[in-house]
Amino acid sequence: MQQKVAIIYQANISPSKDGIIKPMKSGGYSDSGADIAYTLMQQQITVITPAKTPQIMNDFDWVFPDTKEGIQSAIDKGATVIWLNTVLYKGHPIEYFLEKGISVVGQIPENVDVYDDKWLTNELLKNHKLPVPASVMITHENLNNYTLNFSFPVVVKPVRGRGSQGVSLVNNQQSLDVLLIEMLDSNIYGNALYVEEYLTGEEVTITIMPPGDYIIHGENVLKPDYWSLPPVKRFNHQNGIAPYNGVVAIVNNSAVLSDNELNEESMIQLRKECEFATKLVNAKAPVRIDCRANAAGKYFLFDLNMKPNMTGAARPHRPDQDSLTALAAQKIGWSFSDLVMNMLKQHWSLAIHH
Structure with a gap:
């Protein structure tokens, strides 16, 4: 049965947790949601959109708000898979629909609720001997x-x-x-x-994919465990910090490592550590981990992100909008549409999940 996919975006700021507030991205990831929806449509996937004839330039024509009404409206229009291109938390409206058996692309909401807390996550990694x-x-x-x-x-x-x-x-x-x-x-x-x-050495970002069936170089590949895309090196920092991608396009300050760099022992080790970290948080969709070396060249995992930004240079007016994950995917021969199609293949539901 062919899936009918609807993408949801963050309509409202997520509730504060123990007095801690997660700021909201303006547009609530509607831009990357529209990139994904447009790309799926180009691949002949049935995409359910709020607008009858979505306009390429208008992000909100392609994505539904992540409210109970928004998700219901996508399902009423025929959606069988909801793509969670939004910030999740315990009590997120999607939980109601997961209980009812809907399939999703994305993380388990209550896991995100826990692991969005940098302090708690880094304590977890530290307790498992990760740097x-x-x-x-x-x-x-x-x-x-x-x-x-x-x-x-x-x-x-x-x-x-x-x-x-x-x-x-x-x-x-x-x-x-x-x-x-x-x-x-x-x-x-x-x-x-x-x-x-503050770590003064090189910064790299690693995207880790969940176990599952993938298509790589035209072949079906079973990945029984978490696996990483090639690391992406970050440069041109502003005052020591990689600038926010809303300000500087990723493609202007990031590059996938060369084959030689990928084969360095420290990089092979770091990828294993990131894969293990992602297993600890029981990810169901890509996770992005930012890592940085100290002056001696030893790498540390400093930021585990359960919701990597998934923008892609899919729509003609966004040629420089490839995200870190999209850049990494290119190194294994995946275009943005290959990445998105492979993410869709990993959709899950509670029926399968339990």
Whole structure:
């Protein structure tokens, strides 16, 4: 039976969790949702859209809001698979439809709820002997009496962040004090912040795919375990931080590693560590892990992202919008449409999942 796919985007900011707020991307990923929908349609997949004849330039013609009404409307129009191109959390409206047996592409909502918390996730990785940077959590309570057991410069970031939004490099205690007070008072990111050691070495981003059946170079390939796409190197940082892709297109500051770099022992090891980390969070869809080396060249996993941005240079007016995952996929011979079709192949439902 041919699937009929509808893509949902984030219509509202997700609820705060224990006082911590995850900021919302403007447009709620409707841009990447439209890229995915358009690409699937080009591949002769039946895509259910809110607009009868979606216009290439209008993102919202292609995607449904991730509200109960939005999802119901997609199902009423015939959708059999809902693509969760949105921020998930425990209690997300999709849970109601999962209980009713709908198939989805994306993560288990309550897992995202847990692992979106950088502090908790890095503790989990650390407990499993994976390398993560030293860090400390700062709240109003310990603002005046915390200790850094690492030296400046340090990185300050939201606990439930999104890309490099709200991430700053700080060079001394005075600047750190000012920034922490400012960020906590603004409450944009909620009542806690994350401060970690700054790693001065190379930064790479690794996309990890879930186990499943894939088509690679025209062949059916069974991947019995989590596996990674080739790492992508990040460069042209601004003040030590990779700029947010809403500001600088990924293709202008990122490149897939060369064959020689891919064969380096440290890179083979790092990919194994990222695959293991993704297994720990029981991912059902791609996960992106940002890693960075210290001065001695040892890599650490510093940011596990359950919802990689999935933009792709699919629609004619977006030629430079390939995401980090789309760039990595090119190295194994996948176009953006190959990537999207292979993601669709991994759709799941609770019936299969239990």
